[in-house]
């Protein structure tokens with residue numbers, strides 16, 4: 452029986468992680484749950500799973516109280532989330548907090564020597580080197596949850612030679628076939644309708660711009676140490692092959708499964724064991740598997756991901772922070788869809804990369820990139836109102 456802490460339990464990954472735990476009551480028990488502000492759902496989850504601790508990072512959300520039974524400790528604030536990540540009864544910490552806000556608790560889990568089942572991609576992108584130095588120093592371990600990286604992890608497991616090339620698959624998002632001028636007019640509602648995955652709002656918009664793949668290219672570099680030149684992206688609209696590795700002799704290994712995040716979440720918790728599941732793919736019923744090249748002209752965010760990754764140092768943190776702000780502005784109707792990569796590009800151009808940054812520098816650069824992205828988004832928004 453392993454103790455698990457779920458950070459971001461009210462989100463898309465967090466809820467699916469609880470589905471996994473619910474289905475395996477003899478293997479896992481919930482030690483703690485943390486959320487941002489959805490106290491109603493957090494309260495329900497606490498009633499069902501009976502954790503020792505629940506955490507709410509946004510103090511204001513607790514104004515109406517949280518209906519949970521006696522004996523459950525309620526903690527408040529971001530410091531409390533970090534403490535929960537290091538809880539002595541936790542063997543594994545599922546890190547599914549959205550955005551850069553996940554970094555502090557990932558680091559806390561690493562310092563406490565936990566297994567980190569990491570879904571949150573922004574901490575890996577913004578501070579991957581620092582996170583991995585901490586993981587090594589405290590004998591912690593990181594197991595990827597993101598389906599593409601879980602696929603690569605599974606395909607690379609136990610091999611004598613390292614893959615020569617990683618091939619990340621991308622669904623292409625809801626606007627795959629849309630011409631460039633039509634992209635200018637797409638709404639947030641349309642961007643939130645992903646063809647194959649049901650996810651949180653920010654990652655769904657990232658999938659539509661292909662920034663999600665840009666972030667994943669950096670994530671893959673950080674997790675597997677593969678040079679950017681050997682990380683390729685291919686559009687595979689059926690989302691059945693979750694990614695592939697090519698060995699030096701040209702042999703390609705792929706991981707296939709229905710598009711269901713509960714599979715990589717479960718594997719990150721049970722690794723190296725595999726617990727029997729509810730069946731896999733029915734090949735005669737599967738749609739034809741197709742592949743195409745991503746269109747970097749229409750979806751420049753993918754190119755920005757490569758550019759930031761190759762620049763290294765603080766540039767990935769700038770990319771990630773600017774993206775969070777630009778996506779928020781898009782979802783709030785302040786900027787258009789095609790303005791998202793334009794805002795990010797402007798912020799990246801205004802930044803002078805700092806190599807080998809320490810944690811404090813990452814936080815400073817993140818704050819700068821956010822305020823710069825907000826400023827540029829306001830300019831873009833004012834310009835579109837005038838025209």
Ligand SMILES: NC(=O)c1ccc[n+]([C@@H]2O[C@H](COP(=O)([O-])OP(=O)(O)OC[C@H]3O[C@@H](n4cnc5c(N)ncnc54)[C@H](OP(=O)(O)O)[C@@H]3O)[C@@H](O)[C@H]2O)c1
Pocket residue numbers: 458459460461462463464465485486487488489490508529532547548549550552570571572573596597598648649650651652653654712
């Ligand atoms: N969804 C997917 O299928 C998927 C797949 C691969 C990777 N990922 C990655 O996983 C991460 C989470 O994605 P998601 O789709 O699950 O997002 P989501 O649905 O928006 O959920 C985000 C979660 O984080 C919580 N949260 C936000 N700020 C917090 C803070 N400061 N402290 C504690 N909790 C906080 C939210 O709480 P409240 O709701 O209570 O505010 C919510 O539980 C992202 O990095 C995403 O890129 C997601």
